[in-house]
Amino acid sequence: MPKIAGTPARTAPTPDPGRWKALVFIALAQLMVVLDATIVNIALPSAQQDLGISDGNRQWVITAYALAFGGLLLFGGRIADLWGRKRTFVVGLAGFAAASALGGAATGEATMLGARALQGAFGALLAPAALSLLAVTFTDAKERAKAFGIYGAIAGGGGAVGLILGGFLTEYLNWRWTFFVNIPFAVVAAVGAYLVVREPADGRNRSPLDVPGVILSTLGLVALVYGFTRAESEGWSDAGTVGLFVGSAVLLAAFVLTEARVKSPLLPLRVLTDRNRGGVYLSLGLAVIAMFGLFLFLTYYLQIVKGYSPVRTGFAFLPMIAGMIVGSTQIGTRLMTRVPPRLLMAPGFLTAAVGMLLLTQLEIGTSYTGLILPAQLLLGLGMGTAFMPAMSLATHGVDPRDAGVASAMVNTSQQVGGAIGTALLNTIAASATTAYLADHAAGATTPAAQKLLQLQGMVEGYAAAIWWAVGILAVSAAIAFALINTGKPEGGVVAGSGTGADDEVRIPVVAH
Template sequence: MTEDNAALEGSTTRAPTVGSRRAVWVLALACAAQFMVVLDVSVVNVALPSIRSSLGFTPADLSWVVNAYGLAFAGLLLLGGRLADVLGYRRSFVLGLALFSGASLVGGLAASPGALVAARAAQGAGAALLAPATLTVLTGTFPEGPSRTRALATWTAVGVAGGATGNLIGGALTEYLSWRWILLVNVPVGAMGALAGVRLLPGKRDGGSRPRPDVAGATLATAGIAALTFALARVEARGWSDALTVGVMTVGLLTLMVFAWVEARVARTPLVPPHLLRIRSVGVGNLILLLTGACLVPMWYFLSLYMQQVMHYGPLQTAVGFLPHTLVTMVVSARLAPRLMEHADPRTLIVTSAVVSAAGFWWQSRISTDSGYIDGILGPALAISIGTGLLLTPITTAVTSDVAPADAGAASGLMNATKQVGGALGLAGLSTLAATDVAGAQALTAGYARAFLAIATVLALTAVIALALPHRPAKTD
């Protein structure tokens, strides 16, 4: 029996060595889990009309199918990163995958809007535990150097692919099976992944003290963000004069203020170390991530509804219609942006990306009921996707450059949480802006156009804010 095969026989063996068969399987397992997590952010977009008609969602409540996942994921992501240290690789990974898959089963069998939204929230909680564990597994398996770089590059590429293919997979499953299968497909995959995790992953993280999880901070952050998003979504139906809306929004703001106080004064191992936000690149960079998340996540939601409700595309046709967005973003972020960073500093590319994306969304806001695919979808998609692709690598570089190694994990978790929070709040606010009491394609199109014009305005503001980032020399050989 070979060393690798012998290692597979035990579930508590030492960490795999680089280049071993076990290391390859660990990389594959971590990438598969990350693919699932990212995929489920976007996989429901194309299925939203089918979900609405099947379960009887109101237009105002439909966005919670997306928001429930994003809110739980964002609010608990920082805690999930801490738990990966406390529980160890295997427990964190297996528990996260079990919660994610179990919630997928409940959501796939849901018979009411409330059941589906609750299941999506539980999915997000599982993803918040699982996503940091996948990264921790890799950094614990592969030592610093070329092997870790290759492993993380593979992990990153799989994450981008998950987000890029979500609409296509969701459209195909909805078209040929049922919207329920976009959730049910996670169950067998998750079960196999959990079994593989028990066999392959070490039980404990090697070395270092294990910080106490900041449960109070995570609870306050999640409650505050959820209250704000709920209030913004309620404005669509009740308006700003509604007492409950104003009350919930006030509670949300106060809760977040308490969270900031707990992190600064009480928490022994805060989810967000206060000194991080005093670093200009971190503070400004996360504000940019918040604003761009609030713009880019809602784009998929509104375009999906526009193509199906106004252009009368089917789920699969809608998914194919999104391919230019995904393919151009992947090519620009993976190929063009790194090369441009050899000649321009990240700040310049971030400002450029925001301006180009703003122009694309202004073009997108010109849609009408008579728009065809070329002028209504493809043309704006090229500008939006080029701008988005130019953003990803430069903003990561800008935010992490001034962070000490001891704070790298917290900074990474903060970046991920900021993007998710921005997407959830942006979707709630823009859904309110796009809402209309008048039936018909003309009214729907006008509402979506308002949302796209608002996104263009926010991105123009983002370009101005990005000028506050520190200037850094271009990379040279």
């Protein structure tokens, strides 16, 4: 049996008997964090009116969450390694619940924005702790495949679940319940995790905290996320937007130089330079760019062009959720121990690209069952199949003491990808819509014709942006196929899954 070089031989760890119960609470927490990224979108118009938030400031309800979440993820992952994943997980849940209660009870703009920033900050603690707990809890290759299949389905489909839940709560109760609903999720997950989740006692990284790395990475990621958010409203050539991108590049370059020199780096560069983990972070981030833009476009298309209610819009996303669940828990889980991960990820992204390609044919009168439903099924199947091995590979072969920060990197790639996708594809769509309206304005001489022209212009813009999303998914598939070269796990205990660095680790036999 192979063992990690230079380590004394010990027996493999005994699996935690409560690991499947632990998965329930870890998955519940992940669902809460993921759906919160979209649940507030549907409630935003009502909240804006009640709280007197201006049109210019309404984007900050979304942006405050994204900035805090994306900027603090690496710090949150390192805290999980340093402080203990279970403790960080429970504290993150408690803080997220408190921030959600503050948001639901908000009486003004400042309270709402502060609550959203706090949600993002505690989410940045919670998300990497959840993924790294999963990595150290499931050490058997086949069990790990099943666990990550469930986790991948939740990570991929949670955004669409948020749209459904947000529609129900906004239409039948009140926008405040899109915040209050997090509280029971968090309480159940925190109590359950406290009682049943276990982690290896020697899995912590007790080295000193890299304060310069924390400052540089946080400021660099915040500048990057805010740059893309600002580009959406102010344009790519705006001096402030360009300044944010330049500042982000300088800060992140300084971060890399710092990490190469300090004794105890926040993000050990070995986590990034492994081609398999690097391939996951890059391909997943690109795929999320395409998916986040699509959620936004389809939501607006169904509500504004097709006239769907918030609840009906939410249910219209069910085929995508079903596809993700099937792709992740049936296709991905069954094949993960039989084929190399790249043969799941690359075809998965390509299948999603085919579904996206169908949506480039959108028209005002497009049939939901004839085009949108099959496109969503393909998108869901493809992304579900790809997400599952991607989540598992995020901690592939990493030292257990780096599991938290490795998990944070996959969350960071998704969060940054989401910010880029929303800004980039929205800008492309807006430009295409403006160009279409300018070319066809002369023919719209009546109010009815002008309204029809506006709708047609919106649809033309969505189709133009979706073409870009097709290309991005194709590039994502190519990166996954080219960079990810680990073979199928042949059984045993997965490397980097929570045994101590001094343990013998039974690793999968990998064919390159």
